[in-house]
Amino acid sequence: MTNTTSEPHNDSIFKEAIVVFSLAVLAAVLIKLPSIFGYDLDQNENLYFRNMSFFALPLVTAYFAWKRELKTKTILFLTIPFLMALTFANIYPFEQHADTEVLLALHLPVTLWLLVGIAFSGRQWRQSNERMNFIRFYGESFIYYVLIALGGGVLSGFMALIFGTIDIDIEPFFESWLLPCGATGAIIIAVWLAEIRSNLAANFAPVLAKLFSPLFAIMLITFLGVMAFTGKELITDREVLIAFDLLLIVVLALLLYSISARNSEDTPGVFDVIQVVLVVSALIADAVALLGISERIAEFGFTPNRVAALGLNLILLVNLIWSVVLYIRFLRGKSSFSVLEKWQTGYLTVYAAWGAIVVIVFPLLFGFE
Structure with missing residues (x-):
């Protein structure tokens, strides 16, 4: 038939x-x-x-x-x-x-x-x-x-x-x-x-998230630990700061991808603890990057790249801080996972708005240089 x-x-x-x-x-x-x-x-x-x-x-x-x-x-x-x-x-x-x-x-x-x-x-x-x-x-x-x-x-x-x-x-x-x-x-x-x-394709999401979240968490913790142990100064080199910001963007993308791959009805588990460790590590790394950018601005003054990096890291800082708060509240059973989802998805407009500011205002502000 x-x-x-x-x-x-x-x-x-x-x-x-x-x-x-x-x-x-x-x-x-x-x-x-x-x-x-x-x-x-x-x-x-x-x-x-x-x-x-x-x-x-x-x-x-x-x-x-x-x-x-x-x-x-x-x-x-x-x-x-x-x-x-x-x-x-x-x-x-x-x-x-x-x-x-x-x-x-x-x-x-x-x-x-x-x-x-x-x-x-x-x-x-x-x-x-x-x-x-x-x-x-x-x-x-x-x-x-x-x-x-x-x-x-x-x-x-x-x-x-x-x-x-x-x-x-x-x-x-x-x-x-x-x-x-x-x-x-x-x-x-x-x-x-x-x-x-x-x-x-949806089958890829949880596999990739569970594979790379621990790896990135380990890398960030190792980096921060080595920096503290060796007593290295804050990151002030321009190329290193750019690479560091790219790393933080990748970590944020991984966080969003991990959240999107998770069933919001599931109870907290080991993977959620790993996610909190990853976000906290990224938060500390972002604070280190902010201090490095502040030192460069204090020493060399304001430029388009430094202001853009400063704004991006401040936006990341707010996102990561509140993400940690909401994730910990979820782990303690005082909030639902959907609250964290709403925060992350709602914050997308902040990144879009910042992008628009850089596109429209920065050339006028810094004289097309």
Whole structure:
């Protein structure tokens, strides 16, 4: 007997695949569009860098707007910030190698990421569980993107090997076409794979969280212990501070991913204790970084990078302090896990707001330097 119930589902998947691959091709075209007007990547790295958010994120937002059947009013609400961001990214007369230009390019995706989340959640964005679903989805999309990148790397290696046997150098093709177009289009594909295979991808979340949370906790504790034992001075080197902030961002992402992978109805367990240790370690590390940044400001004065780092670490400090409080209250049975979820998902708007401040205000404040 023929199963006719699966046919509509297969038809919808096929239709969606056409839309997604069309968007992926469009993303690949957009990344090469500036070169058509004479702005090659090699000679206009800054132009590409500050506009990197607009090659894929608007298309991801468009995909969710189509998939969730968002109303025209909501689509307009999402479109206007993208157009404003595009304007600010290109209207400022940045000096060559300006710090504010780099900060704009790095912070712009943070703010636009929130718009993608609104499109993903549709009318339910104000619900904390939907925001947490988006965090989980974002992590799963990243996993798929890494897998696609690994597969693409293997494919590229074999292509180079095969064409090398007939004395054809395809490295220029890799650098000019395959790498930029493939990396941009793969974002759309990764998002789609996470969307249609959410049940399978969800299995990754608890495994990765339980694997990396203890490892990062051990690393932070070891670092802080060695620093205290050796009596090393506070971190004041610029490159080290940047690396340290990146580490704290990774730890925060791991915390969010761990929370999203946990069943809020489960009782406290060993993994929750590990999470508290991780957050406390990150809190102490953030305090060390803040002291290091303060020393640099006191010695060398205010610059765009130092103010951006100071603001980010202060935001992280508030997030981590209250996260520790809520997690300990949960372990003691005085609060539910959902309270911690609401705090973390609600705090996403703070990061987006800070990103917007850096993008819009910093170039004006520091004179495009």
